[in-house]
Amino acid sequence: MTPFEYSPESPLQRALNRLDRLNWQMGGAFLWLSNACLLAMLALTTATMILRPMGLAAYWIWPWTMVFFIWLSFFGFFALYARLKDVRVDFLAERMGAAGMLVTRIVSDAATLIVTGVLLMQVPKVIATSTGIYDGATMPTGVELPRLALSLPLFISTALVALTAILDIAKLAAGMPENVTDHHPEI
Amino acid sequence: MAWILFGTFIALILLRVPISIAIGTATVLTFLTSDFSTALQIIPQQMLEGVNKASLTAVPFFIMAGNLMNATGVTERIFAFANALVGHLKAGLAQVNILSSMIFAGISGAAVADCAGLGAIEIKAMRENGYKPDFAAAITVASSVIGPLIPPSIGLVLYAFLAQQSIERMFLAGLIPGILVGLALMIYVRIRAQFQEFPTQRRATVREVAGTAKHGFLALVAPAIILGSIMFGFVTATEAGVLACIYCILIGIWYKELTFRAFFAALSDTAMMTAVIMIIIAFSIAMGWLLAIDQTPQKLADFTFALTDNKNVFLALLLVFIILVGCVVEGVPAKLILVPTLLPLIDAYGIDRVHFGIIIQLGLLIGIATPPMGIGLYIVSEVGRVRFEKVTMAVLPMLVPLFAVLILLTYVPQTVTFLPDLILGPQN
Amino acid sequence: ETTWKMATKMPVDSPEGQVFQKFAELTEEYTGGELKITVYPNEQLGKENAVLEQLQANIIQIYAEGYSYMKKWEPALDWTTPAFAFDDYDHWVRFMNSDTVKGWFDNAAAQSGVRPLGDPTRVLRGPFRVTVSNVPIETADDYNGLKLRMHESKSAIETWDAIGTEVITLPWTEVYQSISKGIVQAVNSPIALVEAMRFNEVAPYITRMDEYWQSIGFMVNEQALNALDEETRAGLLKAYDEAGEMSQDLMFSVADESIKRMVDAGATYVELDTAPLVETMKTYYEAQDAAGALPEGLLSAIEETRATPQ
Ligand code: NA
Numbered sequence A: 001m002t003p004f005e006y007s008p009e010s011p012l013q014r015a016l017n018r019l020d021r022l023n024w025q026m027g028g029a030f031l032w033l034s035n036a037c038l039l040a041m042l043a044l045t046t047a048t049m050i051l052r053p054m055g056l057a058a059y060w061i062w063p064w065t066m067v068f069f070i071w072l073s074f075f076g077f078f079a080l081y082a083r084l085k086d087v088r089v090d091f092l093a094e095r096m097g098a099a100g101m102l103v104t105r106i107v108s109d110a111a112t113l114i115v116t117g118v119l120l121m122q123v124p125k126v127i128a129t130s131t132g133i134y135d136g137a138t139m140p141t142g143v144e145l146p147r148l149a150l151s152l153p154l155f156i157s158t159a160l161v162a163l164t165a166i167l168d169i170a171k172l173a174a175g176m177p178e179n180v181t182d183h184h185p186e187i
Numbered sequence B: 001m002a003w004i005l006f007g008t009f010i011a012l013i014l015l016r017v018p019i020s021i022a023i024g025t026a027t028v029l030t031f032l033t034s035d036f037s038t039a040l041q042i043i044p045q046q047m048l049e050g051v052n053k054a055s056l057t058a059v060p061f062f063i064m065a066g067n068l069m070n071a072t073g074v075t076e077r078i079f080a081f082a083n084a085l086v087g088h089l090k091a092g093l094a095q096v097n098i099l100s101s102m103i104f105a106g107i108s109g110a111a112v113a114d115c116a117g118l119g120a121i122e123i124k125a126m127r128e129n130g131y132k133p134d135f136a137a138a139i140t141v142a143s144s145v146i147g148p149l150i151p152p153s154i155g156l157v158l159y160a161f162l163a164q165q166s167i168e169r170m171f172l173a174g175l176i177p178g179i180l181v182g183l184a185l186m187i188y189v190r191i192r193a194q195f196q197e198f199p200t201q202r203r204a205t206v207r208e209v210a211g212t213a214k215h216g217f218l219a220l221v222a223p224a225i226i227l228g229s230i231m232f233g234f235v236t237a238t239e240a241g242v243l244a245c246i247y248c249i250l251i252g253i254w255y256k257e258l259t260f261r262a263f264f265a266a267l268s269d270t271a272m273m274t275a276v277i278m279i280i281i282a283f284s285i286a287m288g289w290l291l292a293i294d295q296t297p298q299k300l301a302d303f304t305f306a307l308t309d310n311k312n313v314f315l316a317l318l319l320v321f322i323i324l325v326g327c328v329v330e331g332v333p334a335k336l337i338l339v340p341t342l343l344p345l346i347d348a349y350g351i352d353r354v355h356f357g358i359i360i361q362l363g364l365l366i367g368i369a370t371p372p373m374g375i376g377l378y379i380v381s382e383v384g385r386v387r388f389e390k391v392t393m394a395v396l397p398m399l400v401p402l403f404a405v406l407i408l409l410t411y412v413p414q415t416v417t418f419l420p421d422l423i424l425g426p427q428n
Numbered sequence C: 001e002t003t004w005k006m007a008t009k010m011p012v013d014s015p016e017g018q019v020f021q022k023f024a025e026l027t028e029e030y031t032g033g034e035l036k037i038t039v040y041p042n043e044q045l046g047k048e049n050a051v052l053e054q055l056q057a058n059i060i061q062i063y064a065e066g067y068s069y070m071k072k073w074e075p076a077l078d079w080t081t082p083a084f085a086f087d088d089y090d091h092w093v094r095f096m097n098s099d100t101v102k103g104w105f106d107n108a109a110a111q112s113g114v115r116p117l118g119d120p121t122r123v124l125r126g127p128f129r130v131t132v133s134n135v136p137i138e139t140a141d142d143y144n145g146l147k148l149r150m151h152e153s154k155s156a157i158e159t160w161d162a163i164g165t166e167v168i169t170l171p172w173t174e175v176y177q178s179i180s181k182g183i184v185q186a187v188n189s190p191i192a193l194v195e196a197m198r199f200n201e202v203a204p205y206i207t208r209m210d211e212y213w214q215s216i217g218f219m220v221n222e223q224a225l226n227a228l229d230e231e232t233r234a235g236l237l238k239a240y241d242e243a244g245e246m247s248q249d250l251m252f253s254v255a256d257e258s259i260k261r262m263v264d265a266g267a268t269y270v271e272l273d274t275a276p277l278v279e280t281m282k283t284y285y286e287a288q289d290a291a292g293a294l295p296e297g298l299l300s301a302i303e304e305t306r307a308t309p310q
């Protein structure tokens, strides 16, 4: 069930559902950021193949392809979490019935908060040490992309993933079902 | 340390935790209990290292090519051609299922595109012809193992990077093993048809074969174009992936079967699949850093050497170990942890790295068809509407031909190294 | 008793790997076992920027790699190996030990706590630069229009642009393929890597052109260094000095043997007169300096360390 299929009853549920819908749409926005990065990679690599025989391939194309690849992965982290595109093994939980689903829901949220918590606590250190530039990723201004710009999407996604897990715990407390899709994830 | 890592990971996976979070939690907990619990900044730092790998940029495009083929109806054309060719044999549609996978393998780099896209067509056709759904689903999973052996292959791109081998060499090395798996499954089906009644179809006329070949011509030459362009053309592996995607798009436009909607669905699926893989890689690289700084590979090598110095015994142990790991850990994280850990041993026993690459590739691939983590089983039980347990039971006997090929590849290294040595020249 | 972790990119059995191994052994010997060094080869702990950050955090204590990566703390350190700026090797050594370059290292150390262990030119890399091509290069003019592979560095690209080559950027691992497919005609490389990368198979013309000289920086964490007692530090520096000497002998003998093998297999080896290139680059550097693109003091340090006629 997605937040758009759920009908809230109490004011608390209504408020949480509104947040959940917002989060769901945010996940969609990040999916599109990932898509845009993938399209950029496709376009840049195609351009390289066309321009190279003509001797026109610019040196910054490849570094930027790498930057988009990194961003694709990091923006995707939140998208795949919020939109339930990750791989989840549910046969054991289903076998254990409602209790199984409840316990695994809590375990999942807890695990998510451990990972994201540890990652977010490192943000100050990473900002302090990620000095320098990404070689060759020249921007129109002539300066090269700061290295820090590579990790920022990871931290933004991580923060949003953490919020998603917190939201799910709040939903659980308010007696609301977790988001599920019948999409069978692919890897 | 390894116990915390694998124990946490497997437990969390079985508790319905998303795989990227499961590997992340396992990594974080292992760090917290190690000597480096105060150096946690290593985790985000190595995550960036993990995704900042030039050779892995091929990954999304080999995924996308498979998705685009499913979106443009190319997959149906491949199936129709295979059906005209071998549909009249005993258990014909089962043979068609295997042959289709072999052709599809030449364009797609992932097993799941086979299970999800081609698989849906195969299982539907088999059900309509009177095959038992669990058998149809099972042969679909078993034959999807061919996909990541026959080039292009995401797993082999990853291995080439980890073991410092050229992608070209790994791709060539996978070709014969991939065909062998296909043949082994075909022989298995043929033998089984000797004892068991399967639905039959009439033989296609030469005209029909020619018709489907023409109908699917553009699709059928794609594998040759992709492999050929990597081997002899002017492109890198990543560019070959892009070329494959552009080719699929152009076919879609030519056949007027590619809609914007389908294109963007394929794009989104690709982005998400890539992100899952890359986030897993990112956490695994962080984990790999810890294993490296703890000198786990060297310790393991010393331990194993104390056990046996016989290469054949070692290979047998290795096979059992890889298969066990493959049952519980998905191929990408398994490779990321195992390959750097095992390489010192592989070198010490004098095993060719290309040879080892194919052993570990097939060994881990079989895991997609075994419980509890068989991703392939989940997908086909979904697209084929069969119960997970029933597919699992039906696929068990099909593991026999897969294991047979794996043992053959392990003890006859020439089956792997012959083709790359022939075309690229022997290594060193 | 202390154990230091030392990261390198190089495999254990490479000449550089052997030097590092020797350094580890000598350190243990000369410090009376007080300091042990564990070498982590093959980029096991990550790529340059990641390893430098680990060095900064004292998670590892030595990183053996080119100094140019310290540019993340002091951008001028990208200029320790300007192309065709020096008359000869000794000129470069004097430059690297000049007050200007010392100032750069000090500035990097002030920000990061990471600095060179000793004389920054002591451990040799390369030991010299060659162009490997599928067409002969006998004079500086032969570079005109040559399709040359380059890494994604703006300054390297501009340099070889100024020399007249047609620069094409490619990953290092794709060079062999790209030469055999005609995407590029030539690649610049330290001589030590030519045979290992099998470049000579597709590009049999090997031209020594001494683009620049390279050393392997032994970058250390200051905090870890200061924690050692005086005696141990002296032992460490002695080991560094001897490992440096070993590198000088080993690199050249390995290079000579490799060249001989490649020539026997059909390659051609020549040494280029680089004076015209130094002349070309001088004009280029002056223009760059006028445009403010060079670090302050670079050109004057190069001039001041030029040999004065005796
Ligand atoms: Na394939």
Ligand code: NA
Pocket (backbone or CB within 6 Å): B097, B098, B100, B101, B118, B119, B122, B139, B140, B141, B143, B144
């Ligand atoms: Na199949």
